Amino acid sequence: MDIALQLGVQNLLARYAHAIDDDRLEEWPDLFVEDGRYRLTTAENLALGHPLSLIVADSRAMLRDRVSALRHANIYEAQRYRHMHCATLVEAIDARTVRAVSSFQVLRIMHGGESMPFASGRYLDRIRLADAGMQFEERVVVCDSRAFDTLLAIPL
Amino acid sequence: MSALPESRRWPAEGVTRVPYWVYQDEDVYRLEQERIFRGATWTFLGLEAELPQRGDWKTGFVGDMPVVVARDQEGALRAFENRCAHRGALLCLKSRGNSGEIACVYHNWTYDLCGNLKAVAFRRGIRGKGGMPEDAQPESQAPRKLRVEVLHGLIFGTLSDATPPVEQVLGEEVSARVRRVMKEPVRVLGGYSQMLQSNWKLYMENVKDTYHASLLHLFFAKFRINRLEQKGGVIVSPDGGSHVSYNMMRTDTGATEYESAGVRTARGGYRLEAPELLESVDEIGDGISLQILAVFPGFVLQQISNCLAVRQVIPKGTQRTELVWTCFGYASDDETMTARRLRQSNLVGPAGFISMEDGAATGFVQRGVAGAPDREAFIEMGGRAVASDESRVNETSVRGLWQVYRRHMGL
Numbered sequence: 260m261d262i263a264l265q266l267g268v269q270n271l272l273a274r275y276a277h278a279i280d281d282d283r284l285e286e287w288p289d290l291f292v293e294d295g296r297y298r299l300t301t302a303e304n305l306a307l308g309h310p311l312s313l314i315v316a317d318s319r320a321m322l323r324d325r326v327s328a329l330r331h332a333n334i335y336e337a338q339r340y341r342h343m344h345c346a347t348l349v350e351a352i353d354a355r356t357v358r359a360v361s362s363f364q365v366l367r368i369m370h371g372g373e374s375m376p377f378a379s380g381r382y383l384d385r386i387r388l389a390d391a392g393m394q395f396e397e398r399v400v401v402c403d404s405r406a407f408d409t410l411l412a413i414p415l
Numbered sequence: 416m417s418a419l420p421e422s423r424r425w426p427a428e429g430v431t432r433v434p435y436w437v438y439q440d441e442d443v444y445r446l447e448q449e450r451i452f453r454g455a456t457w458t459f460l461g462l463e464a465e466l467p468q469r470g471d472w473k474t475g476f477v478g479d480m481p482v483v484v485a486r487d488q489e490g491a492l493r494a495f496e497n498r499c500a501h502r503g504a505l506l507c508l509k510s511r512g513n514s515g516e517i518a519c520v521y522h523n524w525t526y527d528l529c530g531n532l533k534a535v536a537f538r539r540g541i542r543g544k545g546g547m548p549e550d551a552q553p554e555s556q557a558p559r560k561l562r563v564e565v566l567h568g569l570i571f572g573t574l575s576d577a578t579p580p581v582e583q584v585l586g587e588e589v590s591a592r593v594r595r596v597m598k599e600p601v602r603v604l605g606g607y608s609q610m611l612q613s614n615w616k617l618y619m620e621n622v623k624d625t626y627h628a629s630l631l632h633l634f635f636a637k638f639r640i641n642r643l644e645q646k647g648g649v650i651v652s653p654d655g656g657s658h659v660s661y662n663m664m665r666t667d668t669g670a671t672e673y674e675s676a677g678v679r680t681a682r683g684g685y686r687l688e689a690p691e692l693l694e695s696v697d698e699i700g701d702g703i704s705l706q707i708l709a710v711f712p713g714f715v716l717q718q719i720s721n722c723l724a725v726r727q728v729i730p731k732g733t734q735r736t737e738l739v740w741t742c743f744g745y746a747s748d749d750e751t752m753t754a755r756r757l758r759q760s761n762l763v764g765p766a767g768f769i770s771m772e773d774g775a776a777t778g779f780v781q782r783g784v785a786g787a788p789d790r791e792a793f794i795e796m797g798g799r800a801v802a803s804d805e806s807r808v809n810e811t812s813v814r815g816l817w818q819v820y821r822r823h824m825g826l
Contacts, residue, residue: 299766300605301605301607303510303606303607304605304606304607307605309603309604309605309606310604310605310753310757311604311605311606311607311742311757311760312605312757312760313607313764313765313766313767314761314766315757315758315760315761316689316761318689320688320689321688321689321692323688324687324688324689324692327685327688328634328685328768331685332633332634332637332685332768333633333768333771333772334631334772334775334776335771335772335775336775405606405607405608406607406608406609406610406737407607407608407609407610407765407766408610408612409609409610409611409612409765409774409775409778410609410765410766410771410772410774410775411765411766411771412766412771414766
């Protein structure tokens with residue numbers, strides 16, 4: 260096992276989780292390459308070969324639009340997430356590209372204090388290695404459940 | 416028939432008032448199951464495109480009642496209660512499958528895809544011992560069969576013999592608007608569910624409320640997908656239970672009513688860096704960019720630009736509702752069209768730039784009225800009548816919902 264690679268990927272994944280959980284959403288798009296893809300779907304859609312996503316973006320600009328919509332356009336109650344993240348498998352594809360699979364659970368904490376298990380699933384990542392560090396070329400979030408409580412405002 | 420206590424009387428003003436106990440009362444919920452969902456109404460069960468092959472089946476709900484929808488060996492669509500004649504266990508546990516017959520896992524009683532009980536395991540016992548009496552008639556407790564009708568690829572079912580044909584219930588104008596979207600064979604793109612923390616009727620009111628759309632949803636007003644000054648209208652079916660609201664694209668006059676009224680959704684400061692999200696084509700060719708159609712009690716057909724979907728509204732108790740989304744395109748779509756639909760699906764569903772807010776808004780009402788069962792919602796936008804109208808600054812279709820609701824409920 261390439262330990263440096265493993266740790267590098269885990270570091271990227273951890274920075275991703277903390278950026279979202281700490282409400283630093285503006286930093287979220289910068290974890291992707293310029294034409295990076297982000298897609299959030301369900302295990303059911305994937306198993307049935309259905310291409311539908313709950314969120315789909317194929318550029319950093321579209322990710323920034325998500326963030327600014329959450330900040331300025333959409334109506335939802337104040338809430339935050341806590342990502343639990345584990346079981347990261349890393350596989351090098353070539354000198355510049357790595358594939359990673361990991362598991363997550365997300366708790367949602369509402370402004371009133373209620374905390375609930377909100378989502379669980381897998382991250383299917385394609386990561387680019389550059390001199391400046393690692394970035395996501397693609398992140399596919401595959402949720403275990405097809406059902407989402409009330410709304411999914413903040414990205415997983 | 417169960418009845419409601421004297422205190423549950425509808426306000427004298429009629430359909431312009433809605434008493435808040437109607438979203439809270441357990442007895443009301445039970446009566447709705449009996450008189451509406453298991454009564455003379457049509458429940459949407461799925462798209463014909465979801466069951467293309469003989470032997471295909473899927474499970475679903477008519478109110479609280481679990482059902483199986485199947486394409487039988489002759490190719491006909493069937494629907495029946497998902498309940499074994501024996502002890503009442505679910506017959507189909509999975510959400511979909513394909514098989515020649517259906518066997519209950521509990522005691523292996525088997526059924527054909529029409530819901531007929533075909534075999535009882537060890538009915539005659541083993542080696543002359545055990546088994547059922549000669550004159551036993553377990554068929555008497557067989558799962559109930561639903562009448563099924565398919566309207567332009569949409570499957571509807573009803574338990575009642577008294578339900579008039581679907582097209583008759585919808586009326587000519589609403590039926591024509593179903594055909595407008597379901598104009599050719601469709602292809603399912605996928606689905607998901609949104610669990611709403613509110614009564615099912617609050618969601619149906621939200622769908623029928625043409626007044627709220629551009630006031631709650633910034634995306635509608637800001638990007639002029641749906642503004643109340645755009646040309647459009649609302650069509651209400653003869654019984655009040657079905658409606659269509661629609662508006663035209665490119666009829667925007669550049670009017671500034673929203674801006675001068677200081678409406679939140681039209682304020683400056685928000686723009687898209689990647690406007691391709693909203694890139695759309697007039698694929699039906701009539702200039703209608705948005706059409707929302709609902710059928711009582713729980714069906715919605717949606718065209719928002721090129722994002723097409725059906726939604727099933729399934730009650731899960733007085734304060735909880737499952738909203739099942741299925742997005743689709745046409746079988747004839749090319750890759751560009753499919754990509755466009757998938758991109759626009761960012762607008763809908765639990766994470767939809769538009770639809771996420773409806774999930775929140777219905778919950779705000781449910782929580783807001785918690786201490787006020789005897790107070791009433793005030794619904795007089797556009798007057799007090801139930802009728803089609805050119806203006807969507809109007810709550811006529813919401814009143815229509817309550818008109819048909821009261822008739823079914825005897826309230």
